Amino acid sequence: xxxxxxxxxxxxxxxxxxxxxxxxxxxxxxxxxxxxxxxxxxxxxxxxxxxxxxxxxxxxxxxxxxxxxxxxxxxxxxxxxxxxxxxxxxxxxxxxxxxxxxxxxxxxxxxxxxxxxxxxxxx
Amino acid sequence: xxxxxxxxxxxxxxxxxxxxxxxxxxxxxxxxxxxxxxxxxxxxxxxxxxxxxxxxxxxxxxxxxxxxxxxxxxxxxxxxxxxxxxxxxxxxxxxxxxxxxxxxxxxxxxxxxxxxxxxxxxxxxxxxxxxxxxxxxxxxxxxxxxxxxxxxxxxxxxxxxxxxxxxxxxxxxxxxxxxxxxxxxxxxxxxxxxxxxxxxxxxxxxxxxxxxxxxxxxxx
Amino acid sequence: xxxxxxxxxxxxxxxxxxxxxxxxxxxxxxxxxxxxxxxxxxxxxxxxxxxxxxxxxxxxxxxxxxxxxxxxxxxxxxxxxxxxxxxxxxxxxxxxxxxxxxxxxxxxxxxxxxxxxxxxxxxxxxxxxxxxxxxxxxxxxxxxxxxxxxxxxxxxxxxxxxxxxxxxxxxxxxxxxxxxxxxxxxxxxxxxxxxxxxxxxxxxxxxxxxxxxxxxxxxxxxxxxxxxxxxxxxxxxxxxxxxxxxxxxxxxxxxxxxxxxxxxxxxxxxxxxxxxxxxxxxxxxxxxxxxxxxxxxxxxxxxxxxxxxxxxxxxxxxxxxxxxxxxxxxxxxxxxxxxxxxxxxxxxxxxxxxxxxxxxxxxxxxxxxxxxxxxxxxxxxxxxxxxxxxxxxxxxxxxxxxxxxxxxxxxxxxxxxxxxxxxxxxxxxxxxxxxxxxxxxxxxxxxx
Numbered sequence: 001x002x003x004x005x006x007x008x009x010x011x012x013x014x015x016x017x018x019x020x021x022x023x024x025x026x027x028x029x030x031x032x033x034x035x036x037x038x039x040x041x042x043x044x045x046x047x048x049x050x051x052x053x054x055x056x057x058x059x060x061x062x063x064x065x066x067x068x069x070x071x072x073x074x075x076x077x078x079x080x081x082x083x084x085x086x087x088x089x090x091x092x093x094x095x096x097x098x099x100x101x102x103x104x105x106x107x108x109x110x111x112x113x114x115x116x117x118x119x120x121x122x123x
Numbered sequence: 124x125x126x127x128x129x130x131x132x133x134x135x136x137x138x139x140x141x142x143x144x145x146x147x148x149x150x151x152x153x154x155x156x157x158x159x160x161x162x163x164x165x166x167x168x169x170x171x172x173x174x175x176x177x178x179x180x181x182x183x184x185x186x187x188x189x190x191x192x193x194x195x196x197x198x199x200x201x202x203x204x205x206x207x208x209x210x211x212x213x214x215x216x217x218x219x220x221x222x223x224x225x226x227x228x229x230x231x232x233x234x235x236x237x238x239x240x241x242x243x244x245x246x247x248x249x250x251x252x253x254x255x256x257x258x259x260x261x262x263x264x265x266x267x268x269x270x271x272x273x274x275x276x277x278x279x280x281x282x283x284x285x286x287x288x289x290x291x292x293x294x295x296x297x298x299x300x301x302x303x304x305x306x307x308x309x310x311x312x313x314x315x316x317x318x319x320x321x322x323x324x325x326x327x328x329x330x331x332x333x334x335x336x337x338x339x340x341x342x343x
Numbered sequence: 344x345x346x347x348x349x350x351x352x353x354x355x356x357x358x359x360x361x362x363x364x365x366x367x368x369x370x371x372x373x374x375x376x377x378x379x380x381x382x383x384x385x386x387x388x389x390x391x392x393x394x395x396x397x398x399x400x401x402x403x404x405x406x407x408x409x410x411x412x413x414x415x416x417x418x419x420x421x422x423x424x425x426x427x428x429x430x431x432x433x434x435x436x437x438x439x440x441x442x443x444x445x446x447x448x449x450x451x452x453x454x455x456x457x458x459x460x461x462x463x464x465x466x467x468x469x470x471x472x473x474x475x476x477x478x479x480x481x482x483x484x485x486x487x488x489x490x491x492x493x494x495x496x497x498x499x500x501x502x503x504x505x506x507x508x509x510x511x512x513x514x515x516x517x518x519x520x521x522x523x524x525x526x527x528x529x530x531x532x533x534x535x536x537x538x539x540x541x542x543x544x545x546x547x548x549x550x551x552x553x554x555x556x557x558x559x560x561x562x563x564x565x566x567x568x569x570x571x572x573x574x575x576x577x578x579x580x581x582x583x584x585x586x587x588x589x590x591x592x593x594x595x596x597x598x599x600x601x602x603x604x605x606x607x608x609x610x611x612x613x614x615x616x617x618x619x620x621x622x623x624x625x626x627x628x629x630x631x632x633x634x635x636x637x638x639x640x641x642x643x644x645x646x647x648x649x650x651x652x653x654x655x656x657x658x659x660x661x662x663x664x665x666x667x668x669x670x671x672x673x674x675x676x677x678x679x680x681x682x683x684x685x686x687x688x689x690x691x692x693x694x695x696x697x698x699x700x701x702x703x704x705x706x707x708x709x710x711x712x713x714x715x716x717x718x719x720x721x722x723x724x725x726x727x728x729x730x731x732x733x734x735x736x737x738x739x740x741x742x743x744x745x746x747x748x749x750x751x752x753x754x755x756x757x758x759x760x761x762x763x764x765x766x767x768x769x770x771x772x773x774x775x776x777x778x779x780x781x782x783x784x785x786x787x788x789x790x791x
Contacts (some may be wrong), residue, residue, distance in 0.1 A: 004248040005127070007742070008170060010472040011379065011480075012711065014371045014452050018445055021375060022612075025421070027610040032575055042429040044501035044604055063509050066686070067195040068282045070516040071188040072275050074486075077523035078180050078447035079268065081700065082257030088708055089254075096261045097709045099269065104698060106272035110279040115747045117283050120690040121683060151434070152497060159490070179479035191516065194493055198509065204432045204500055252475035253536050276580020 065119050076107045127244055131171045138164035146218075149206040155193050162186050173244060174251040354468030354539040356475060362467050369462070370471050374451055382618040386413035389671045396675040408458075411427060417611060425607035428500065435498035440605065440612035443491025446484035447619040454476040454626040455539050457636050459657040459749050469636070469656065470539060477538040478530075481627055482523055489515050491603045491616065492591065507600025510682065511584060512592035517689040518581030518588075524697035525574040527565050528704045529631050542635030565632035570700045571630045579624045581689060584617065585670060587677040588685055604784040607737055625666030626659075633662050734735075 085099050086092055115118055141161035145154045162185040169178035212218065260268055362370075370769025387402070387410055396463060402409035457469030474480065486623065489512045496508015530536060534542040545562050565572040581588045591600040602613045629635060636644075636655035648654070680688075703724060 003172060006362075007472045007474060010145050010367050010371070011449065011452055013367055014374065014449060014471060015445075017368075017371050017375060018448055022445070023442055025608060029425065032422050033607055036424065037426070041426050044428045044430075044499065044504075048345075054166050063513050064192070064195045065283065066513050066517060067188075067192040068279070068286075069690070070520060071184070071192055072279050073185055073520040074188045074523070075271075076274060077520060078184060078390070078525070078528045079260075079271075081530060081536060082176065082253040082260055084527045085253045085534055085536060086257035086420055087531055087705060088534055091219060092261065093709055093712060097705055099261060099265055099703070101702065102269055103272040106703065108277045108695075108698060110276045111690075111698075113280055113714055114283055115691065118282055121687060152432070152494075156435070156494075175474060175476045176479070177482050179476055182483040187489065188516070189510065191346070191486075191489055191493065194497075195509070195512075197723055198497065198587065200503070204430060204498065228758060240508075 018029075064117075065114075069114065071106070072110065076104075079103065127171050131168055134164045134167045134171065137161075138168070149208070149210050150196065151197055151203065151207055151210065155190055157198060158193070159190050161188050162190065169251075172251075173247045176253050176256050178251070216316075320327055346728045350440045352474070353541055354455060354470060356473055356537050356540060358459055358468045358539070359470075359715045363465060366462055366465055366467050367471075370467075370469075374471055376421075377429045378448055378451060378619050378622060379615075381622050382553075383413045383417065384410075385618050385621065385667055385671075386416070389674070392668070392671045393661045393675045396672075406753055420611045421608045423607045425609065426604075430606050432498040432500075432606065435494050435611070436604075437499060439491050439495035440602075440609045441523070442492075442494065443488055444612045444616040444619065446491075447487040447616055447623050450481040450484040451626065452774070453480050454539050454623070454630055455542055455635055456626070456659045457540060457653065460653055462696060468539065473537050473539045478541070478627075480520065480633070481623065482526075485522075486615070487513065488620070490612075492725045495605065495613070496601040499601070501604055504601050504603045507597040507603065509590050510597070511601055514555075514588065514685060514689075515583065515588060516580055517686060517706060518578040518693070519629065519649075521574055521689060521693035521697055522578035522582060522695065524701065525571045525696075525701060526631065527701050528571040531701075531704055531708055532564065532567065538630050538635075542630060542637065545634040548635060563634045565633065568632070568704070569752070570626075570696065574697050574700075575628055575632065577688070577693055579628060579666075580670075580673070581685070583624055583670070584620050585621065586674040587680050589679060590685060591681050596690075621667065621670055625663045625670075629659065629662040635659065673770055692714045 079101070083096065087096055111120075131132045138161050141164065144157040144160065148154050148157060162181060166178045166181040166186070168173075169181055358445075369407050374588045390412070391401040391403075402412035405415050420514070427433065452471040453473060455468065455470035455473070457732065459466055461467075463743040492511040492515065493508045496505045496511070499505070499508075529541065535541060535700045544565060547562055584591050591597070592602075597603070602610055605613060636659040638649035638654070638658045642658075707720060
């Protein structure tokens with residue numbers, strides 16, 4: 001349990017303990033809970049109305065656009081992190097600052113475009 | 124063979140196996156989930172190779188963002204529960220040949236290119252942090268970094284143009300899309316009408332879907 | 344307090360990776376027990392505090408002050424019949440609650456909840472694991488948690504659940520961006536992504552000289568980087584999906600959102616996920632902005648031992664509980680926002696403001712590194728910010744006064760027969776309890 005792998009092993013240990021607790025809980029739940037299914041119980045809940053049709057609805061295009069924006073900005077944030085850590089070190093300074101300004105300017109242009117197109121609003 | 128070697132081989136098997144399942148499964152959403160497993164195994168391999176930052180970015184971007192985008196895309200069109208029989212393509216053989224050929228080219232290139240470049244993992248510990256990555260990114264690889272921003276911008280605009288031709292501030296709007304403030308939608312009333320509405324909702328699932336549900340609430 | 348003393352007590356990256364296996368196991372177990380206990384106490388405290396705020400007693404029967412209520416509710420809930428509706432995707436339906444609950448717990452592993460202490464003769468930091476990229480872990484885990492929502496919604500085979508799942512995940516991913524951006528300013532100042540070192544970096548403010556006097560900048564990033572802190576508070580609310588941002592569970596709109604079809608232990612997992620998430624987000628905020636486990640300044644001023652031994656655990660718990668109380672307070676005080684307001688806040692306010700703030704902080708930092716005087720820049724920036732605020736305020740006023748007559752007109756010409764059914768307008772008198780022109784009939788009541 002030393003060094004680099006040791007640290008990650010710790011996270012794995014946490015995961016294993018969590019899995020054991022969750023697994024144990026589900027086993028206990030299975031053993032102790034009642035199980036009396038009836039056809040009415042097994043229908044999906046639609047506010048007292050019998051479900052009609054397939055049960056899944058197609059979603060709304062806006063969700064997709066927001067997911068797309070998320071990808072773009074997640075990439076953006078991920079580049080900001082290493083930049084932020086090296087920024088104040090020796091040998092960086094204005095040039096690094098300018099580089100990030102250019103990068104962010106492009107991203108901000110994308111955001112402004114989305115804004116103008118009315119993508120950022122809902123309904 | 125050290126424990127690290129063993130782990131990386133196992134992760135590789137998981138990644139490739141999950142990748143095969145992505146194309147082999149007959150359930151659309153499960154394919155996306157197998158992709159998550161594949162990306163996760165890849166992130167694990169990065170971790171074993173001490174590239175910590177890249178590994179977590181792999182989880183953050185690929186597992187957290189790209190596959191969520193795929194899932195949203197699937198649900199945008201249709202995401203049936205259970206097996207879809209029409210997922211097969213007639214190009215099975217061609218696809219297999221192309222896939223094997225691509226993999227062959229990549230593997231040969233990597234093996235031939237890095238055969239003698241052997242670095243013991245012990246010396247690499249700590250080199251995967253954001254410091255080293257930021258150092259090389261902002262000293263050596265500035266141009267690709269800036270080019271990436273242009274790529275992201277282009278992709279963003281492309282996605283907006285493709286997906287938002289119907290609604291949007293700039294383009295001419297169709298008359299019936301004009302939002303009428305405070306005008307209630309033609310939401311069905313009463314139990315019977317609501318049942319009809321349920322059926323109608325399934326037939327034309329679009330943005331009205333959300334609105335109908337939320338308006339129903341406002342009335343109560 | 345001398346410098347060396349502080350360094351001896353605080354953990355850094357080098358303090359990790361020297362523990363024997365039993366200490367690691369112990370710490371992992373403690374994390375779980377702590378989280379589960381915190382959830383139980385939070386649920387109880389929430390009901391008691393909200394009860395008090397609403398002038399009613401809250402649960403007070405089970406045990407002293409009703410403290411066992413949450414435990415009994417949990418046991419009862421977990422032993423209910425587990426109903427799996429027909430036609431759901433059984434594997435995904437089972438996996439979704441686990442995917443929702445597990446990541447929040449794993450995130451907690453990088454949270455420092457104390458300095459270096461001695462357990463059984465071993466010096467060990469009170470933190471399960473620290474990585475050079477530790478802060479990425481909670482972010483990555485939050486993005487895995489999204490799967491819990493979207494998959495629960497999809498696999499339930501119910502339109503309410505699907506819409507709830509999509510809403511929930513769109514909300515979480517929108518706020519996660521702003522959350523990541525709010526961290527950047529912290530990294531700019533601490534120069535590291537490791538949680539223990541971020542805490543160490545908040546031990547002392549940097550000294551600077553003004554008019555011959557040596558002053559210290561405030562050491563907590565919550566003070567030094569106030570806008571980042573405020574943005575984080577907003578995103579914390581959005582990420583946890585609690586009031587005022589609990590739209591995924593807008594019960595009038597979506598029944599219960601993504602967990603509509605869940606029951607028994609699986610539902611309890613979602614419940615657990617919400618509260619663990621709350622604790623983890625509070626702990627992360629404490630670590631990044633409130634100096635982590637370190638004692639607040641008035642205490643360190645007269646008590647030099649406040650940061651030694653096991654005391655930091657106390658400060659850490661106090662800070663976490665402040666946030667938890669804040670969550671509960673908001674729930675009692677605020678109404679739920681609309682979904683378009685939520686998205687507007689996330690994308691049109693939080694993200695642009697964080698980007699601008701990052702640029703400002705980095706410019707100031709660059710100038711200070713080059714030993715320029717940052718005073719004039721601060722003044723100019725303050726003037727610009729004030730002007731922007733005034734401009735946006737005026738803009739809101741102008742656009743509001745333009746929009747108002749339209750809205751009034753629309754309300755006036757509202758057709759009660761719109762849609763072919765006679766319906767009262769939304770602002771009908773009985774909504775406000777005056778006039779009582781038309782009592783809501785039973786058909787309306789059942790529409791809930």
